[in-house]
Amino acid sequence: MSASGVKQVPDTETQIRIAPDGQSIVKDDIKWVMNPYDEFGVEEALRIKEKFGGEVTIVSLGPKRVTESIRTALAMGADKGVLINDPSAEDSDALATARALAAVIKDMEYDLIFTGQRGVDDDMGLVGASVAEILGIPQLSVITKVEVSEDGTSVKVERPVEGQTLTIESPLPALITAQKGLNEPRYASLPGIMKAKKKPLEEKTLADLGLDASQFGKEARKLKVLELTPPPQRQAGKIIDGETPEEKAAELARVLHEEAKVI
Amino acid sequence: MSQGVMVVPEQRDGELRKISFEIVSEGRRLADALGQSLTALLLGSDIKDKAPTLGHYGADRVLVADDARLGTYTTDAYVPVISEAVKANDPAILLLGASFQGKDLAARLSAHLGVGMAQDCTGFSIEDGNLIAIRPIYAGKAYAKVTFQDSWPQMATARPNVMPVNEPDTSRSAEIMDAEFNLDDSVLKTKVVDVSKDESGRVDLTEAEKIVSGGRGMKGPENFKILEELADLIGATVGASRSAVDAGWRPHSDQVGQTGKVVSPNLYIACGISGAIQHLAGMSTSKVIVAINKDPDAPIFQKADYGVVDDLFKIVPVLTNEVKKYL
The missing domain is CATH 3.40.50.1220 (TPP-binding domain)
Structure with a gap:
């Protein structure tokens, strides 16, 4: 049995524009997709299900549009979905989001929980670890290989860090955050898409989960966004002149040494 | 009231990593801006001899948690030890490095402490006594200026290679103390069973x-x-x-x-x-x-x-x- 957390994010080709309030981004015309790192998590959960049996449940928090991403995961082969859709939860910070996700997961039977190693929107990488903390289970972060033991009681994972790859063993249940390289996510097949339409996708409010709405949303954030700004503009660069490639390369080496002082 | 800055340097195989000097240096600047002190909390096994170096880079005090079980980083072992030191010392700011280890640790620790966390920041300042952090979002397509609300300590990680490193001053000496902690074996669930080194020898x-x-x-x-x-x-x-x-x-x-x-x-x-x-x-x-x-x-x-x-x-x-x- 496993649960996979998914988040819907702007496609990585999206140009990010700051909204007039200076604290959020312009959300019109954005192509929303499943967070790429979450896709690796969903794929891994499906592979484990194919080997060991069980069910894969997709859990997410967000507005109605997120059902599309959950349907994508169901079309890939997941069994059911739960969307926490509550206007009071909008703009919650990572810890509050994790509380809501954990409230759904805690009553399920689960051996493994997958999330992406970070969302490619806010780049925080906090929700997975926070869910693990709330549920009191080990976290295995930024993982590129997962091997569940034959008896299904433990897992061995690979975690690349700076200049090393660690092999870590953990008892189950555990939470794994997926890194690129873990697998190649499958595309949903046409029959898969047809079947997904009939799979259960439940929507819940915070109250349904027994949660106090005042602990969620923008006002309850412990990390507060004061302002969003465009990235600092880089000064216009210099095109290296030269008659031949040799001249250009020599000039480039010279400026890197004399002007930029980086060589 | 929460006071002072605490940083958690990082060691691997008993050697301090470069990110450690970056966050000690940045911690020093923030402590000076607040007019408060800087504590470094160093975890490891037989690591005490590295503590004076942290003083050279700006720490006023180094708390050392020396234990064979802290030699190799695991989330399970580090979170309770740091959490205990944070509760005992009540710092206003808690700063870690946004390395692979630091990000894993900070994520779990912030949830454990129930505080807000600003991951992978590229700039810090103090405004009206509060920590302000700048962090790239959408991988740098926009920058967010963030602060904390009813959240102590104010917790953040600093992106590697961004914070300038202080010139070490060997005449500076930090007060070195043992950190008090209880680490129960029953919380140690995960185990690093193998470490394979990248053979290229290049920096990540x-x-x-x-x-x-x-x-x-x-x-x-x-x-x-x-x-x-x-x-x-x-x-x-x-x-x-x-x-x-x-x-x-x-x-x-x-x-x-x-x-x-x-x-x-x-x-x-x-x-x-x-x-x-x-x-x-x-x-x-x-x-x-x-x-x-x-x-x-x-x-x-x-x-x-x-x-x-x-x-x-x-x-x-x-x-x-x-x-x-x-x-």
């Missing part, structure tokens, strides 16, 4: 001071050899664009961009990389950017400090030869 992209990166214009995996030659000569790490990785030319761990690694080296040389927005996002905090591409309209040139419009296969080998003059 996230910490590299120089990067030579290749994209689709490299035409095939075998051609990365010319980038490796240049990289070896100047002490750089080799990176790749998403298209080069997706084509199977380079491993996933080499990918720079929004779905790969976000890097901030002093020098980034992009070879045959057109500059898709998701790539530009991942490297735009590099200090000096060089683009080598035969297409003069490639978007990478808009981000580059130095551009060479020419065939990379003609430029790179000559460049490798030319830089030898300056080494």
Whole structure:
């Protein structure tokens, strides 16, 4: 049995524009997709299900549009979905989001929980670890290989860090955050898409989960966004002149040494 | 009332990592801005001899948690020990490095302490006594200025290679004390059973001071050899664009961009990389950017400090030869 957390994010080709309030981004015309790192998590959960049996449940928090991403995961082969859709939860910070996700997961039977190693929107990488903390289970972060033991009681994972790859063993249940390289996510097949339409996708409010709405949303954030700004503009660069490639390369080496002082 | 700055330096195999000096230096600046003291909390096994060095970089006090079970980092062992020290010392600011270890640790620790956390920040300041952090979001397509609300300590991680390192002052000495902690074996659930070292011997992209990166214009995996030659000569790490990785030319761990690694080296040389927005996002905090591409309209040139419009296969080998003059 496993649960996979998914988040819907702007496609990585999206140009990010700051909204007039200076604290959020312009959300019109954005192509929303499943967070790429979450896709690796969903794929891994499906592979484990194919080997060991069980069910894969997709859990997410967000507005109605997120059902599309959950349907994508169901079309890939997941069994059911739960969307926490509550206007009071909008703009919650990572810890509050994790509380809501954990409230759904805690009553399920689960051996493994997958999330992406970070969302490619806010780049925080906090929700997975926070869910693990709330549920009191080990976290295995930024993982590129997962091997569940034959008896299904433990897992061995690979975690690349700076200049090393660690092999870590953990008892189950555990939470794994997926890194690129873990697998190649499958595309949903046409029959898969047809079947997904009939799979259960439940929507819940915070109250349904027994949660106090005042602990969620923008006002309850412990990390507060004061302002969003465009990235600092880089000064216009210099095109290296030269008659031949040799001249250009020599000039480039010279400026890197004399002007930029980086060589 | 919460007071002072606490930093958690990072050691590997008993040696302090560069990120440790970066956060001690930044912690010193923040402590000075508050007019308060800086404590470094050092965890490891037989690590006490490293404590004075942290004083040279600016720590007023070093708390040492020395235990055989803290030699190799695990989330399970580090979180309770740090949590206990944070509760006992009640710092106003808790700063860690945004290395792989630091990000894993800070994520779990912030949830354990029930506080807000600003991950992978590129700038800090103190305004009205509060910590303000700047953090790139969407891999750098926008920057967020954030602060904390009813959340003590104010907790953040600093991106590697960004915070300037103080000149060590060997006449500075820190007060060195043992940290008090109880670590119960029953909480230690995970175990590092193997460590395999990357054989290239190069620094990881996230910490590299120089990067030579290749994209689709490299035409095939075998051609990365010319980038490796240049990289070896100047002490750089080799990176790749998403298209080069997706084509199977380079491993996933080499990918720079929004779905790969976000890097901030002093020098980034992009070879045959057109500059898709998701790539530009991942490297735009590099200090000096060089683009080598035969297409003069490639978007990478808009981000580059130095551009060479020419065939990379003609430029790179000559460049490798030319830089030898300056080494």
